[in-house]
Amino acid sequence: MRVGVNHQCDICGKYFYRAAYLKRHLDIHMSLKNKCEICGKEFAGKSTLTGHVNTHIGLKNMGCNICGKTFHHGSNLKKHMVVHTGKQNHKCDICAMEFHWKSDMMRHMDIHTGQRNHKCDICGKAFNRKSNQKYHMDRHTGQKNHKCDICGKAFHHKGHLNNHTNIHTGQRYHKCDVCGKAFHCKSHLEKHMDIHTGQRNYCCDICGKAFHQGSDLKNHMDIHTGQRNYCCDICGKAFHQGSDLKNHMDIHTSQRNYCCDICGKAFHQVSGLKNHMVMHTGQQNHKCDICALEFHQRSAMRRHMDIHTGQRNHKCDICGKAFHHKSYLKYHMDIHTGRRNHKCDICGKAFHHKGHLNNHTNIHTGQRYHKCDVCGKAFHCKSHLEKHMDIHTGQRNYCCDICGKAFHQGSDLKNHMDIHTGQRNYCCDICGKAFHQGSDLKNHMDIHTSQRNYCCDICGKAFHQVSGLKNHMVMHTGQQNHKCDICALEFHQRSAMRRHMDIHTGQRNHKCDICGKAFHHKSYLKYHMDIHTGRRNHKCDICGKAFHHKSYLKYHMDTHTGQKSHKCDICGKAFHHGSNLKNHMDIHTGQRNHKCDICEKAFHHKSHLENHMDIHTGQRNHCCDICGKSFHQGISRKNHMVKHTGKQNHKCDICAMEFHRRSNMRRHMDIHTGQRNHNCDICGKAYHHKGNLNNHMNIHTGQRYHKCDVCGKAFHCKSHLEKHMDIHTGQ
Incomplete structure (x- = not known):
């Protein structure tokens, strides 16, 4: 029994704070009910029935004088006014947490007592309140009675529909007092506040990682257990969370509802659009404390930090190679399996990763989104621009310990080390010739197949690689940009x-x-x-x-x-x-x-x-x-x-x-x-x-x-x- 709850119903065992609440509750059992003529729902009090009927007819007579929000029932307006006053009169005796309404505090107390009286008959899950059990049952039945009039999206709960409607209207009622950022729904504001307070009350017993919310901890535990309850009916891929499955389904439907106003690029999720917009602003808010390198996103900085710590937790079971990130291991596994799921619709070339396909498609379309601010040269993909920038800065941070040669990227240094060790892991199955890099083997295979996809528009000469065509084109232009400092002789190529x-x-x-x-x-x-x-x-x-x-x-x-x-x-x-x-x-x-x-x-x-x-x-x-x-x-x-x-x-x-x-x-x-x-x-x-x-x-x-x-x-x-x-x- 809860503290201070002395009045118990003899029929269902439910407890109440006051005798008047118990008496009103007994009317439900005695069938003293007021019935709604529209949906048939019955209520103990007439005023409650009146408020319910207003829901059907859309009548909201009770309006807030501060923000203008209207309500069906006076009690709802009364509860709403507490939000504007900021008054929190109800305090938890255990953790000292404060609440606007007593009902919220009572629900909070169930967290401390662990009391869950309402159990699902299908999966056995228990809940603090009967309303939560009701919403949960809608997931089993698939019933979504609350539909958006603008986009047609349906929801289990009316509150979720209201939050969703705020996205269309652009209304953000919930504002952060620290930084001023506003949100569509209260739960998003609560999550945001944990960033300022740094409070993470939910800790994983296995790896020690802490989370702001219990739901985040629960989702995290699925990683340790390997449990993936949400499976795609099309490709069979399984996910830890339903939201991940939902986002995945957009790939099959090719639905991209979130479009960039600057370059027109479309995304499956609003988060993808948000991350993309940072590229246009050039804003890099996340800085590495060790080397001062700046990043657009926090996730990119975290992956970068693994380079300094040397931490590689994701290991390949076939060759033993370790990686900083799980996604890198996944792409690496495709090399062993030979799986290339992303195919070009124009030339038929297949790739391990979708990003590589996107960069390849830019070659066909001629689009070059990444432009150098120094010389104006444009590139198909961001990595090429980053390599190009090292030419202007002259920065070579990766140095060979044997011969002292320096390189712009770590991958270039790694390939260079194979020259000293003599290691050639990529072997041609036709002639037996071995190579330091997979790309060299791939180019070599074109010799056996006689495939020359890159053709000169002037003389018709064909080449195995686009670099060969590029070098050849300089011959036609007669441009000789590389001059010898000693004899002044000029050359087409460096x-x-x-x-x-x-x-x-x-x-x-x-x-x-x-x-x-x-x-x-x-x-x-x-x-x-x-x-x-x-x-x-x-x-x-x-x-x-x-x-x-x-x-x-x-x-x-x-x-x-x-x-x-x-x-x-x-x-x-x-x-x-x-x-x-x-x-x-x-x-x-x-x-x-x-x-x-x-x-x-x-x-x-x-x-x-x-x-x-x-x-x-x-x-x-x-x-x-x-x-x-x-x-x-x-x-x-x-x-x-x-x-x-x-x-x-x-x-x-x-x-x-x-x-x-x-x-x-x-x-x-x-x-x-x-x-x-x-x-x-x-x-x-x-x-x-x-x-x-x-x-x-x-x-x-x-x-x-x-x-x-x-x-x-x-x-x-x-x-x-x-x-x-x-x-x-x-x-």
Whole structure:
């Protein structure tokens, strides 16, 4: 029995404070009732019936002089006036909590006594008041008698409908005295006040986490027990709370009722819209106490704090990897299962996460919501903007302990560490090649499938990745934004400039284990290794010739097609490759930057100097398998082999004379045309070929580079030495 409740009903056992209340209650049992003619409900008192009838006819005669709110019954107005006065005359003797009305205090006392006399016959749940049991029964029956006239939404209780109506009207009667924030219903204000007081009376016995309300603690306990009573009928997904299931159903119906007035983006829930609006205002109210980083939302800051504490409570059962947040573990599990539920309607590409699909869709639509305030550049997703901002700030907080290299993001540092450890966890099932990152493996797979989804609108060339297309487009614009500080040479890409810088520094970190030759770049070493292994993976479909590198095959294909895209503006000569045109231009400018340290002879190209050095060293590594003759260069041996085969593919159109090599035929054509473009500056004698002029100049200078190893006699040109050697051999 409650304290101070001395009057008990002999029929139902209910207690009352006063005898008058008990007497009125007994009239109910004695059937002294006043019946409503509209709904049939019966009441003990006539005044109570009158107030009830006003509910049906919508009559509210009792109005508040302060806020204008009207009521059906005078007793309701009396209770309402206490809210304006702020007077709380009823105090709990146990916890000292104060209330406006005695009825509220009586209901509160049931929390301390634990008394719940009204039990549900279906699920066994007990309640303090009969009205609470009645509302609970509506959940089992699904009965919602109170419907909103504006949006049609129905509710179990009229009070819930009233709170919901305030959302449509925008009325917020319940205002916080501390910060002035107003709310639609009183319960929201009460929850809000706990933020100011910091009061959390409901504590979890398992993990110690505290909550403002008992309902929050109850929902939290479902996480420990794993109980999920609310299941989706469409996809079978289960939830701890009914509200979570309700929000989930909006995904299936695609209903997004909450729309942003600035960018038009729509959301399933009002909370999603609220969080989104912070992005437009740029307001970041949540600051990290350790690194001072600011965030739009408190949840984002909490996740950030796990980086400082190193706490990773969510572990993968398959590979053992741990994560700061449960959602990250969930996305990670999709990698193991291969599940990709979010598919692009345009290109069919599937993603593990919906956010990734949204960012991908922006590529098709061309929408770039995230703009840099410094340079104005816009991006499809926020993460790309954040990475871009590090370029302006120059901030690199993640440093490698081994080589000291710094990175903008922790993920970049992690990928870099795989280079030091040599760890390659992503392996190709077709060719067995392994990669440091999953993205590299994915790009590699496009080579096997020959899939090239990114096409150039100007020349039609297709690429595996969008980055490849982007780099290619710079070639068409001719824009060279990356300049060398030493020689002022300009480049289309930063990576090309970095490789160029190694020429100035002389740094060659990539060394061949077989011959010891060093290279500026790892890719150059890779191509070089193919020479030792003899591997030629790139084969011509026309003649069957194979090459070490794909670019060599490409140049070779121009031989079949006859395409020469690079033309000299001075003499009109065309070339297959841009580098050949560049070397050719040195002939017109007379520039010879590569000089021999022994004889001081200068050359247009570095490879020509290297070939020349073999003359001084006497090194002849390329030997004929038939006659044993050796050569300084492989191309010389190749030209020599034509003599053994007797094949003469180049024929003169005038005299039908045939030649082994095209260059010999060209020199022969000068005889028919009489063209002699190479004149001696001393005696004026003219020659068909520049090599003949060089040999002639040795006569004037007296230089004899070609010496006989047998008798020591020297000659002006190589051909004279070869004729002389026949004397010793008797050939």
